[in-house]
Amino acid sequence: MAEDKYNLKNPAVKRILQEVKEMQSNPSDDFMSLPLEENIFEWQFAIRGPRESEFEGGIYHGRIQLPAEYPFKPPSFMLLTPNGRFETQTKICLSISNHHPEHWQPSWSVRTALVALIAFMPTSPNGALGSLDYKKEERRTLAIKSREAPPKFGNPERQKLIDEIHEYMLSKAPPVPQLGPSQASEEHSMDRDGVTQANQQDSVSMAGGDGLPNQAVGDRVVEEEPVAPANANPAPAEIRVVREVPARGPSNQPLQRPELRVQKSADDRLFTWAAVGLTIAILVLLLKKFLKSSGHGAVFMDGS
Numbered sequence: 001m002a003e004d005k006y007n008l009k010n011p012a013v014k015r016i017l018q019e020v021k022e023m024q025s026n027p028s029d030d031f032m033s034l035p036l037e038e039n040i041f042e043w044q045f046a047i048r049g050p051r052e053s054e055f056e057g058g059i060y061h062g063r064i065q066l067p068a069e070y071p072f073k074p075p076s077f078m079l080l081t082p083n084g085r086f087e088t089q090t091k092i093c094l095s096i097s098n099h100h101p102e103h104w105q106p107s108w109s110v111r112t113a114l115v116a117l118i119a120f121m122p123t124s125p126n127g128a129l130g131s132l133d134y135k136k137e138e139r140r141t142l143a144i145k146s147r148e149a150p151p152k153f154g155n156p157e158r159q160k161l162i163d164e165i166h167e168y169m170l171s172k173a174p175p176v177p178q179l180g181p182s183q184a185s186e187e188h189s190m191d192r193d194g195v196t197q198a199n200q201q202d203s204v205s206m207a208g209g210d211g212l213p214n215q216a217v218g219d220r221v222v223e224e225e226p227v228a229p230a231n232a233n234p235a236p237a238e239i240r241v242v243r244e245v246p247a248r249g250p251s252n253q254p255l256q257r258p259e260l261r262v263q264k265s266a267d268d269r270l271f272t273w274a275a276v277g278l279t280i281a282i283l284v285l286l287l288k289k290f291l292k293s294s295g296h297g298a299v300f301m302d303g304s
Helices: 011-025 110-120 136-146 156-172 181-206 264-293 297-303
Strands: 031-035 042-048 059-065 076-079 218-224 238-244 259-262
Touching: 011 031, 011 110, 031 110, 031 156, 042 110, 042 156, 059 110, 059 156
Parallel strands: none
Antiparallel strands: 031 042, 042 059, 059 076, 218 238, 238 259
16 A cells, blocks of 8 residues: 555544554454555455354455544444345444444544444344344345355455455355254254253252262251141141251162151250249249348248
8 A cells, every 4th residue: 555645644544554554464354454545544344244143154345434534533334245234335323333423432443343343243223224134044145145256346446355355254254054954953852852851950959869879968957837637736846857868878778868856845845944943943042041131041040
């Protein structure tokens, strides 16, 4: 690129030439963009469809028009390759485009804009200007077709640059992933088996871990209400401490599940008798102290 054609003191020209050098010295597998020789404010670009989407493997060409006030004003974007997400040869509305100058930051660059454009591809259009909402199958068909040949656009200079960018992207972009009938059937079977296995694991977990030899031993407290006859008085709640152990030992012999039952009513009776005994002892001490202070203590003691 002949830099002597441009005024290097112009901030926009200086910035654009810096970005050209950066794009050439640090190429990406996901995109490529270069300006025209005769007009560095017009860039041709191609992006690779985002991975794990219906655009994956596709090569999408477009044009970027930089304003004279760049980078203080945002560029405009136009797609040239049919893609099912954006209209072709129409300026699209993005938060990084000239449709929303209030969002643009001078620190952003052409590289930043292309990364953002790739991220916008699989998002919902929400009725934005220049957006389309094709079905995934149609978008995948367009992704396959986009690799066959670059779009035809403009004069020979533009077309030459478009062709060169397309060849570069073909060398970097993997083929569009195909999902054949057998693969789809296998994937469906794997999903069904996965659901069945998950249900089995849930059943084992709900059963308390029986049959899992490596399950850790643990304690749990379970509060139960024993069933009483209809004509009986309600019994107090029973507290049961259960120690869980593996269902089988090293010799594959069934192990019993020990249970320790503690009757809550027995504890209450023991506590009550202890409290009564302590109360009686205190009353006796108080009575002796009272008799001694009133002068009857000696008589009481002699009589005893």
